[in-house]
Amino acid sequence: MTAPLTPPPPPHHQPSDNAPGWQTPPAGGAAGYAGYAGYEKDGPGMKTEVRDAAVITVALALAGVLLGVLWWWLAPHVPLVADDTAVYLKDTEGEQAIGVDGTFTLLALGFGVVSAAVVFLVRRRGGVPLVVGLAVGGLLGSLLAWRLGVYLGPTQNVVAHAKAVGKGVTFSAPLKLGAKGALLAWSLGALVVHLGLTALFGPRDPDPYESPYPEFPPGPPAG
Secondary structure, three states, X not given: OOOOOOOOOOOOOOOOOOOOOOOXXXXXXXXXXXXXXXXXXXXXXXXXXXXXXHHHHHHHHHHHXXXXXXXXXXXXXXXXXXXXXXXXXXXXXXXXXXXXXXXHHHHHHHHHHHHHHXXXXXXXXXXXXXXXXXXXXXXXXXXXXXXXXXXXXXXXXHHXXXXXXXXXXXXXXXXXXXXXXXXXXXXXXXXXXXXXXXXXXXXXXXOOOOOOOOOOOOOOOOO
């Protein structure tokens, strides 16, 4: 009798392209998987953002010249009058001094809104350097506007001014910013508007819980 032949070993199982649970790897090897996982470079790069932030800071600081001129031009005048002994407010119940601070604050807020809108339209992306540039630039611009407005306004030597115009003659008090908190209006307005525009219209970050393989077929149901 002939001994029974040993059956050949089963062939090695090779998954077919149509077999469930298998997916053709993305083209490009590791780079393809990185693209699927969303590991692409986000943003223009830190060096570019820092450079843009420096440009924004300088531009806003220089724009403070325009703010200072507008403040000097639009702010109400505080009337003073002098006699033989002292200088007095002509209208003790007037609100011109409050109007001076209010004019600066409103103008600074307007500059903040415009600067934030321009920065967003140019960059359409947030970032810590841009936010810092807006804040620092707005503060520097406000400081420059304040000092320029004071320089362009009436002289700070009230006694000499009173002697020059004569007793009983009304003259304008020096331009003065009583509420120093107004110096932050530009920066705060710019930050709030830029944050709002970025949240509403800026690019969205990828969902960290989204599968990096959107076409990967679902696995078999549990059970």
